[in-house]
Each structure stands twice: as structure tokens, then as C-alpha cells.
Amino acid sequence: MTPFSLFLLSGLLLAIGLFGIVARRNVISLFFGLELILNSANVLLVGFSKLHGNYYGELFVFFVLAVAAAEAAVGLAIVVAIYRMKRSINTEDFRTLRW
Amino acid sequence: MELNVGLLSPEILLTGIAVFMILLDLITPKRFKNKLFSVISSVAVGVAIILTLSKISPIPQKAFNGFITKEAFTGIIDILVLFSGLFTVLVSHDFIERKKISYIGEFYYTLLFVLVGAMLLAGSSELSTLFVSLEVASISTYILMSLFKGDYRGKEGALKYFITGSVGAALLVYGMAVLYGLTGTTLYGEIAQAAEKLSPLPLLLAAGLIAAGFLFKTGAVPFHGWMPDAYEGAPTPVTLLMGSAVKVAAFAAFIKLFIPIFYHFQAEWEKALGVIAVISMFSGALLALNQRNVKRMLAYSAISHTGIIIATFLSSPALTVFSVVFYLFAYTFMTVAAFGLITILSANGIKGEEIESWKGLYSKNPLLSLSAVAIFMSLAGIPPLVGFWGKFYILLALVKSGEVLLAVSVLIASLISLYFYLKPVVYIFMKEGTGEKFIPGAGEYVATIVSTAAIVIFGLLPEVIAQISIMGLSSFLRSLT
Numbered sequence: 001m002t003p004f005s006l007f008l009l010s011g012l013l014l015a016i017g018l019f020g021i022v023a024r025r026n027v028i029s030l031f032f033g034l035e036l037i038l039n040s041a042n043v044l045l046v047g048f049s050k051l052h053g054n055y056y057g058e059l060f061v062f063f064v065l066a067v068a069a070a071e072a073a074v075g076l077a078i079v080v081a082i083y084r085m086k087r088s089i090n091t092e093d094f095r096t097l098r099w
Numbered sequence: 100m101e102l103n104v105g106l107l108s109p110e111i112l113l114t115g116i117a118v119f120m121i122l123l124d125l126i127t128p129k130r131f132k133n134k135l136f137s138v139i140s141s142v143a144v145g146v147a148i149i150l151t152l153s154k155i156s157p158i159p160q161k162a163f164n165g166f167i168t169k170e171a172f173t174g175i176i177d178i179l180v181l182f183s184g185l186f187t188v189l190v191s192h193d194f195i196e197r198k199k200i201s202y203i204g205e206f207y208y209t210l211l212f213v214l215v216g217a218m219l220l221a222g223s224s225e226l227s228t229l230f231v232s233l234e235v236a237s238i239s240t241y242i243l244m245s246l247f248k249g250d251y252r253g254k255e256g257a258l259k260y261f262i263t264g265s266v267g268a269a270l271l272v273y274g275m276a277v278l279y280g281l282t283g284t285t286l287y288g289e290i291a292q293a294a295e296k297l298s299p300l301p302l303l304l305a306a307g308l309i310a311a312g313f314l315f316k317t318g319a320v321p322f323h324g325w326m327p328d329a330y331e332g333a334p335t336p337v338t339l340l341m342g343s344a345v346k347v348a349a350f351a352a353f354i355k356l357f358i359p360i361f362y363h364f365q366a367e368w369e370k371a372l373g374v375i376a377v378i379s380m381f382s383g384a385l386l387a388l389n390q391r392n393v394k395r396m397l398a399y400s401a402i403s404h405t406g407i408i409i410a411t412f413l414s415s416p417a418l419t420v421f422s423v424v425f426y427l428f429a430y431t432f433m434t435v436a437a438f439g440l441i442t443i444l445s446a447n448g449i450k451g452e453e454i455e456s457w458k459g460l461y462s463k464n465p466l467l468s469l470s471a472v473a474i475f476m477s478l479a480g481i482p483p484l485v486g487f488w489g490k491f492y493i494l495l496a497l498v499k500s501g502e503v504l505l506a507v508s509v510l511i512a513s514l515i516s517l518y519f520y521l522k523p524v525v526y527i528f529m530k531e532g533t534g535e536k537f538i539p540g541a542g543e544y545v546a547t548i549v550s551t552a553a554i555v556i557f558g559l560l561p562e563v564i565a566q567i568s569i570m571g572l573s574s575f576l577r578s579l580t
Contacts, residue, residue: 003280014273021266030262037269041276048280056285057276060227064272067234071268074238075261078245082254094255 006047013040027079027089031072038068103162106154106169107222109147109177110215116143117211124204136207137192137542143211144185151177157570159578161224165286168224168355171574175424175567176221176351179431183343184214186435186546190442191336193540198334202246209246213239213340217348221355226275226285229352230268233316236345237264243340244333256325256332263325267315274308278360281305291359291579299364306361306368313353317346319409320379323402327386330398331452335445338394339438342401343431350408350427358416359579369413373505376413379406380512387519393441394452396519397434400478403516404430407509411493414500420575422492424568429477429489432553436474439547443467443539457526467539468527470551477554479520480513484558492565 013036020033042061049057083089104111120136127135154160155174161167187210195203216236223229241264244257279285281301282293294302311322318326330338361368383403390396408426411419444460445451461468477484490513497506557564 006280010273010276017269021262027258027262034262034265034269037266038272041269041272044273044276044280048276048283051280052283054283056227056283057279060230060275060279060285063227063231067231067238067268070238071234071261071265074241075258075265078241078254078258078261081245082251082258085251085254094258096252096255 001047001050003047003051006044006051010040010044010047013037013043025091027091030091031075035068035072038064102164103160106160106162107167108154109150109181110218112150113143113147113211113215113218116140117208117215120204120208120211124208127204129203132203133192133195136204137188140207140211141185141188144181144188144214147214148178148181148185151181157574157577159574163228165288166225166228167219167222168287168578169222170571170578172355172420172424172571172578173222173351175571176347176427177218179347179427180214180217180221180344183340183347183431183435184210186439186550187336187340187344189542189546190339190439193543194334194336194442196540198247200247202248206243206246209239209242210340213243214344217344220348221351223352224287224355226279229356230272230275233271233349233352234268236348237268237316240337240341240345243337244329247334250334252332253334253337254332256329259332260325260329263315263322267312267322270308270315271312274305274310274312277301277308278305287356287359294360295363299367302361302364303367306357307371309356310353310368310372313349314375314409316349317353317405317408318402319375319405320382320402321375323379323383326402327395327398330401331392331395335394335438335442335452339435339442342397342434342438346401346405347427347431350423354420354423355575357412358419358575362416365413372409373413373502376406376410377505377508379403379409380509381406381515384512384515384519387516390519391454392452393454393457393523394438396454397437397441400516400519401434403512407490407493407512410502410505410509411496413502413505414496417572417576418496418499421568421572422489422496424571425492425564426489428564428568429485429554429557432550432557433474433478433486436470436547436550436554437478439543439550440467440471440474443543443547454523454526457523458529460527464539467547470548471527472524473551473554475520475524477558479517481517483555485554485561485564486558488558488561488564 017033017036021030024030042064045057045061079089155171157171159168159170213236216232219232223232241257241261245254247253282290315322380403383399387396387399408423411422477486480487480490494506
């Protein structure tokens with residue numbers, strides 16, 4: 001395993017995640033993109049942890065996973081609350097606040 | 100290296116009280132909740148302020164094997180965070196009294212969690228601690244924003260803040276992972292040692308991603324999309340907390356991370372940061388010109404202020420720390436006072452946020468009107484008030500470091516912003532009022548008047564803040580060596 005292959009994999013995941021966030025209009029798909037970006041960082045952390053031979057990176061991954069779970073929980077709760085009022089999860093419908 | 104848990108006693112106290120409140124929430128009858136919880140949380144924050152004050156020392160202290168470093172710099176930021184938390188509790192008591200929400204206990208303990216996250220954020224000196232505390236503060240803010248029942252605007256603002264904030268946090272983690280890969284450690288001190296031997300190009304990638312994460316959080320221009328919506332949509336006490344505590348702590352963490360690790364190749368990134376600063380201050384000031392909603396206007400003005408603070412990063416490290424601490428000190432009190440005032444005025448629902456409903460305020464409440472004049476003039480940077488001294492020291496720092504062009508653009512942006520800060524003042528002194536009655540609650544009144552008094556008093560005695568900032572600077576420099 002070389003640093004280059006690590007960067008290739010995580011960069012690919014990052015690019016897919018960013019594309020999903022930019023291109024998708026469905027809030028749930030946006031969440032997929034977010035998780036992909038966080039996991040691309042996780043791949044990098046675990047790989048580098050192996051290359052450096054210390055555990056800072058692997059420990060970091062646990063915190064990132066925990067935070068991602070909390071984030072998903074709160075985000076989905078907000079989406080459910082909005083869906084009850086607007087009957088939609090399309091970001092183009094959320095435009096009460098403008099200019 | 101040892102644990103040194105005592106250093107974190109303010110955070111531990113706040114966390115303990117918050118957990119205790121979760122349990123207490125289950126057995127308290129609903130009609131006592133608002134009074135009881137606001138008293139408990141304001142007492143807890145007050146005790147935390149005293150504890151923090153007793154622990155401030157010019158010598159940097161480490162806890163948890165160097166994962167947390169507290170110098171006087173962090174102490175000052177902690178005090179600012181706690182003060183804005185105290186004022187938020189005071190303001191929200193009256194706000195909740197009027198709104199009658201069904202999640203009162205949740206509101207108060209989530210508020211304490213925001214404060215804990217912000218304080219840890221200012222204290223962290225390790226990458227994963229930084230990330231976790233940043234997310235504790237932000238996730239709690241998302242919850243606070245969407246907690247009010249039947250309030251659609253808050254939820255929409257929360258969703259927009261959530262999506263952009265999470266993208267920012269994810270980019271921040273990616274930058275941290277790159278930094279870890281380059282240096283093999285996550286402690287700031289060791290990273291800084293390893294970074295000096297590296298070539299600037301890969302470091303620049305890490306610096307860019309980390310800076311992007313922080314610029315998302317503080318709302319600089321390419322990443323500012325959430326700011327107006329979140330500021331307008333959030334319930335006003337939450338906007339107060341977002342604009343003061345979270346933002347101040349994020350700037351402190353940015354300084355603590357950026358200066359030791361990335362300053363030795365300043366020449367490589369200063370152009371990019373300078374462009375972002377100039378665009379932020381101008382677009383914030385220009386977009387604010389035409390706003391009818393005062394909260395939205397203040398959001399754009401916050402973008403402009405962020406630009407001014409970021410511009411300071413182009414001067415030398417010592418000047419940066421000094422003038423940013425000074426500016427954050429002034430900015431906290433101005434933000435608290437401005438949003439406290441809006442909370443009072445929006446006693447009759449959403450109307451108080453519209454600038455038209457400010458007409459004839461002077462005939463209804465002269466004291467509030469005069470404090471509004473002080474607040475807006477201080478935000479614009481008119482001489483005897485504290486906002487002027489903040490801008491003055493930033494200009495001085497920029498000119499001293501030879502960045503005259505940036506200094507001139509700060510001046511021009513301030514001149515533009517004078518127009519929209521004068522607009523509410525003009526409306527206040529208009530004769531024909533629309534006659535909406537409002538009765539300010541005691542808590543929000545005290546919070547607004549006290550922070551306005553702080554603006555005026557510190558404006559007359561700027562050397563007090565200057566001394567405090569120098570203390571912060573000296574302890575910060577000592578922690579680097």
C-alpha cells in the first residue's frame with residue numbers, strides 16, 4: 001500500500017461525495033454525499049495510521065464515526081420536522097427565506 | 100505529562116449541570132420549568148465564569164497529555180463565550196415566556212452543551228479534540244435552531260446551516276487527515292516541529308482544506324450562503340449565541356491551529372486569504388444595504404466583520420493575535436446588545452424584525468432608543484465607542500505590516516456599512532409611530548442595557564481591553580516556545 005493509492009481512493013470518494021452534494025436536490029441524497037466525504041477522510045486516516053505505525057489516526061476515526069452518527073440523527077430529525085410542515089424533502093421547495 | 104483534570108473544571112461543571120438538568124426535566128411540572136431551568140443555568144454559567152477567572156494565568160497549562168492547552172488567551176475567549184451564554188439565558192427566559200414552547204428543558208441544557216463545546220474548541224491543542232468540540236458546539240446549535248414548535252423559518256434555517264456546516268466540518272476532517280499523513284501526529288506542537296522540514300506544496304493542500312472548514316464556520320464569502328438564512332430563521336436568542344459564542348470560539352481555534360503550524364510559509368497563502376477577506380468585507384457591506392429585515396442585515400454585516408478579522412491574518416503573528424482578541428472582545432458585546440434589542444422589539448411576534456416597525460421607537464422608550472444608537476454606531480466604528488477601537492487596532496496592525504491596500508479597503512467597507520447602520524437609527528427617531536405596544540421582560544432588558552453599557556465604558560477606556568489583549572498575546576507566544 002502506497003500513499004498514492006490511498007490518496008486515489010480517498011480522493012475518489014471525496015469527489016463523488018462533493019458531486020452528490022452539488023448535483024442532488026433530495027435532502028436524503030445530500031446526506032449520502034456528506035457521509036461519503038467523512039468516510040473518505042476516514043480511509044485516509046486509517047491508511048496513514050498504518051504507514052506511520054502509530055494509532056493517532058485510528059483513534060481519530062472512532063471520533064469521526066461517532067460525530068457522523070450524531071450528525072445524521074440530528075439532520076434526519078430536522079428533515080422529518082420540515083416534512084411534516086411542507087410535505088416535501090426537495091431542497092428547491094425550501095425557499096421561504098430569501099434576500 | 101499527566102491528566103490535570105482540575106484545569107477543565109468549568110467545562111466539567113457545565114456538563115454535569117446539563118446532565119443533571121436532563122434528569123430534572125423529567126420530574127419538573129411544566130409551569131415551573133422556564134423559571135427553574137433559567138435560574139439553574141444562569142447560576143451554573145456564573146460559577147463557571149468565576150472558576151475560569153480563578154484559573155487564568157499567564158503561564159500556559161496543559162491537560163490530558165497536551166490535548167488541551169489553556170493560556171490567558173483561551174481564558175479570555177472562555178470568558179467571552181460564558182458571558183454571551185449568560186446573556187443568552189437571560190434573553191431566552193423572556194423569549195420562551197412569550198413563545199410557550201413545549202421543549203423548555205431541552206432548550207436550556209442544549210444551550211449549556213453549546214457553551215461546553217465552544218470552550219473546549221478554544222482550548223483544544225490536538226486535531227481530534229478540535230473536531231469533536233467543534234461538532235458538539237455546531238450540532239447543539241442545529242438542535243436549538245429547530246426546537247421551536249410551529250416555527251418553519253427556524254427549521255429551514257437549521258437545515259441550510261446543517262448542510263453547509265457539515266460540508267465544512269467534513270472538509271476540515273479531510274484537511275486534518277492530510278496533515279496527519281504528512282507529520283504522523285495530531286498534537287499541534289509536534290505537527291509544528293515536523294511541518295518546518297516539509298516542502299510547502301503538500302502543506303498548502305492541508306492548509307487550504309482546514310482554512311475552508313473554518314471559513315465555512317465563520318461565514319467568509321465563498322462559504323457564506325448559510326449565514327443570512329440561518330441568522331434570520333433562527334429564534335433571536337439562538338442567533339445571539341451563534342453570532343457571539345460559536346463564532347468567537349471558532350476564530351480562537353483557527354488562530355491556535357494556524358499560527359504555529361502554517362505561519363512559516365505565510366508568503367504562499369497570504370494572497371488567497373487577502374482576496375477572501377476583501378471580497379467578504381465588501382460583499383457583506385453591499386448586500387446589507389437593501390435589507391428590510393434587521394436580523395438579515397446584521398447577518399450580512401457579520402460577514403463584513405468576518406472579512407475584517409480575516410484581513411488581520413496578513414499582518415505579523417503577534418499583531419494578529421493582539422488585534423483579533425481586541426476585536427472579538429468588542430464584537431461579542433456588540434452582537435449580544437444588537438440581538439438582545441431585537442428580541443425585545445419582536446415581543447409581538449415576527450414584526451419587530453422588520454425595519455418599518457422601528458418607527459417612532461424614541462417616543463415609546465427613550466432609553467432603548469439611545470442604546471440602539473450606541474450599538475449601531477459602535478458596529479459602524481464611530482469614535483468614542485468600542486467598535487472604533489477594534490477597527491483602529493486592526494488598521495494599525497495592517498499599516499505596520501505594510502498592507503496599506505487592505506487597510507484602505509477596510510476603511511471603505513466601513514464607510515459603506517455606515518449607511519445601513521444609520522438606517523435603523525433614522526427610523527427610530529421618525530415621528531409617526533405605528534403604535535405597536537411592547538413590554539420588555541426584565542432579563543432581556545438587563546442583558547441589552549448591560550452590554551450597551553459595556554460598549555460605551557470600554558469605548559471610553561480602551562486601554563483596559565488593550566491590557567487584557569496584551570496579556571492574552573504574551574501567554575499565547577509563551578505557549579508556542
